[in-house]
Amino acid sequence: MRTDLSAFRLERPRTLDEALATLASSKERLTLLAGGTDLYVYLNAGLARAGRWLDIWGLDELRGIRESGGYIVLGALTTYTDLQASELVCAVLPLLAQAAATVGAVAIQNRGTLGGNLVNGSPAGDSLPPLLAYDAELGLRSARGSRWVRLDGFYTGYRATVLAPDELVELIRIPRASAVAVTAGRYVKVGTRAAQAISKVVAAFALGRSAAGEIAHARVAFGSVAPTPIRLRALENHLLGRKLDDALVRSSADCLAAEIAPIDDIRSTARYRRFVSKNVWVRFLEECF
Amino acid sequence: MKIVGTRAPRAEGIEKLTGKAIYVDDLPLNDFLWGLTVRSTIPYGRIRSIGFDPSEDWSGVTIVTAKDVPGKNVVVLLEQDQPLLATERVMHQQEPIALLAHPDRERLWELAKKVKIDYEPWAPVLDIDASLAVAQKLFRDDNIFKSIGIDKGDVEAAFSRAARVVERTYETGLQEQAYIENQGMVATYDAAKKRLKVAGSMQCPYYVLKGLCPIVGLPPEQVEVEQAATGGAFGGKEDYPTILAAHAALLSMKSGKTVKMIYDRVEDLMATTKRHPCRTRIRTAHDADGRILALDIDATMDGGAYCTLSPVVLSRGTIHAGGPYNFENVRVRSRCVATNTPPNGAFRGFGAPQTIFAMERHMDVLASIFGEAPHRFREPYLLQAGQTTAFSQNVGEDVCIVEIQRQAVEETRFVERRRACEEFNRTSRWERRGIGLATFLHGAGFTGNGEVALDSKLKVDVTPDGIVQIFSANTEMGQGKDTTFGQIAAEAMDLPLSRVRVVTPNTQVVPNSGPTVASRTAMVVGYLVQQACKALRRSLEEHAGKTWKDEAEFASVAADYLRRRGLLEKWAQYQPPPGKVWDDKAYRGAAYGAYAWACYVAEVRVRLDTMEARVEAFDAFQEVGRVLNPVIAQGQIEGGVVQGLGYALQEEVKMRQGVMANANFTNYIIPTFADVPEVKVHFAERPYPFGPFGAKGIGELPMDGPGPAVANALSHALGVEVNRIPATPEHLMELLQGE
């Protein structure tokens, strides 16, 4: 690796409380280590932050998928393999299950966690659009207590979050109501190749139609088209109360174009990202008819 | 035949399947140092000074700069323009400037940051146009490493009477070999004995030897080069290992310890050679019926900052440019230019994939302009017995490209599938399908008189316990040479495979049977194996007065021979096939002793919402002489095709300021299991009299076809000309939007 480890220390708490206490008492900002699939790429490349690291991978309190009080609740250490293996997730949160199946390949899915994907905060993170589309909330925990924040407000800028230095992500919860409201959904990943690919554009679409055929529920979430994963609020509002027809396809595509701000980077171009974002949306709507 | 042509299992298979094969990073070493290279961070400029941060304790660090080179500070290849370590000026990003060694590998990366190089940056030349305009003089007065011309017939006259002229420009990008084992080398210098040993991942031990000696100032007798198990090469370990070996050697000479240098993926991608990018303009003159009267090709390759092997790459590219066709009037002009980018080098196909891409795209462009099916348009021009190639080689009877193309078209149901794609495209809202083919040839062995100049020698002997040993400098790098050499020897000796051993290439042990490149190993060197074994057999049979009935009898004959007469070894030396004449000045004549002939068919599906293309089916038809081992031969074709599919669709080296910006496996995208279809391989066999049991070379062939076959399929699917690869989704989008 390109990192001299002599300036690194690893601490391995046995319980969540121990981890929280360590976080609370540390003067320097600790680096939390979960599955390591992001951190080790940085470490091997000589780009990781030296200092104290806190290993949370062993904290089983942060694992598990359950239903409780109208929510589906996922531990922060839930891996992509766990998601795909969960009947509950596959049945109720299909967009998330599909996303999990497109992350990296098996060895990555076995180690990569939702908490890591969320906090690493890459705008290309594949779990983020489905979580946004399902109105996910994050349970943040510190020795000071717990709080819930909406994923929609979690990011403050490119790879920046509201997480305090002494906090960690404990849970992710999704209101069952937000999941069952979806009558037509789609997860789209446009990666650099068929597998083991970082997304050039990733999106989750979740629409619900009333008995009368009007759009009563709309979530449109994109990754890799802005500094953070985003929900297209104006587009969602535009859809609400309308019926799906050609005109709506066209006008909504215009809304979409106005709301995204992709850039050129090493994986793709802004022009391509615009082209694809619009097309996958239009194709989804057309195929909903 | 009992052994040639069978599915003999891979000779070194057991070691590779149990994790016991020893690659360079696995060599057991004690008390050694790791080495690291300090490289330039600008593309072009003067080195004002090399400084070492005084806050660092450098006492435990071995440091080498150009002034520590005991011999000549030059990488000897075709020209002597490349220094081993830059001194006054840097010509490209990542050019080696200094070397460090230390026991702690991770520390080295910190230390490297503390070597401060002060530059005076100059405006770099970063592409072909800037180089041709001689924005800066990088190489001689014109920035041209080499230019070549081929002429046949009277091109000017044909163009002057043409009813129509069609002109297009085709482009192919850089491509990275992407062997999965990065480059690595271990060097040990014994100061007392003045002996140097290097071992590592390489294709050509004698190239390394030849390059090392003048640098370290030792004669070849005191330098030993040994190949470790090599985890893929594809040309990338043809010339570069010399540089790495010399770096490790210098650090070992200075430190007195064994030094190990293993690149990581990022360094390997940024610093080592790649396939030359190429821009090819093709003009064809046509009569009123669309028939081709003349072909005019102009190709330019980007060689990077130093000459390295560029002239040879250009040569093969130029020779293959005219394809498997018989045109009356041909002109080819080609050149390779200098830019301030890391030198480009050998990569499977060696220039041919670039120009074949252009030719085979052009044939499809013409077919579509003149309203004919692609195979029908090509057929009248395909070489037939007695006709001559673009470089005026009479192909004699050794030609079957008409049959190969016909077979490909029939067996793939090309015409029906083409129609089915068109039908599909009329009704599909979001998808397009297309099918395309490419018809081509690939010459095996060194070009022209190259094999004569190489003067390859090979030795076989027999041990007291009755094992036939093959001594050759040719390396096993995955292509199956240890297995096929064993098969050839066993067949020639009428012995089971277990009686044959292929000796590890080590320059102190094996003779120079030439480099392991250019699809020459099985055909050219394999023939030497056969010849040497024939001689060995004759001696033993004469000694016994009969032939052996089984291996036990062979063993006792061999033992008896050695007991009575001492040594038994036989040598074979390359002899050119009779009647093959090559004129290197005029670029005319017998460029290669033999060609493999092929027609590849690709079917693609493109999503219009994302412009992602998938290859849904791929068929590779080829005539290769004799198939020595079907598993190995298929493996070569399948692997080469998939590399070619990457070249066609995905693999893009993104250069920024003269350096690869996507230098990791996350962003340099090679095909995975999920990206490619089953590749169906079809062999036709017409034994070649000067290959071992009739075999011809096939190693590079499969790299040539996928690029144009896929681009032709994409053009068919989308109704636009896809004249550049890689045809990434971004590129296809731009093409369609440009309409």
Place this chain on the structure above:
Amino acid sequence: MSDPAAETVIRCTINGRAHEHRCHPLASALDFLRYVVRLTGTKEGCKEGECGACAITLDGVVVNSCIVPAAHLQGRQVRTVEGLGADARFSALQQAFLDCGGAQCGICTPGMLVTGTALLEDGRPLTEQRIREYMAGNLCRCTGYGKIVEALLKAAEGGR
């Protein structure tokens, strides 16, 4: 890895044998296996989790050892290519690789075998498509993958 103060003792079972070695807990499991334990069958291709040459299993779960801290081997059952065949005998998958030509240069092979073994052991029916998805994190530049698919199908048949 030079600072002894930062090191810990890693205890784990590798291919059925108990091991105990000192190492920085954040060293990669790959470096730990190759340079500390000196089991060099596991290969390095990228150190970014992309290529799968370094694949091993931890308690039966496939991971890329280049992006796993050595600390996470603590107390685990580790399997590497060296542990695939029992007593110098080939596993069905190793034999199928030899028969079908699944290995060429061999550098991807340890990772292919480890991942492929996990795939075979997971017991679900194998199809070409499933193989191509499951194995997609293992890059091979030599074979074009076809012969590896063939070997996996053959080993699955033989196993039943």
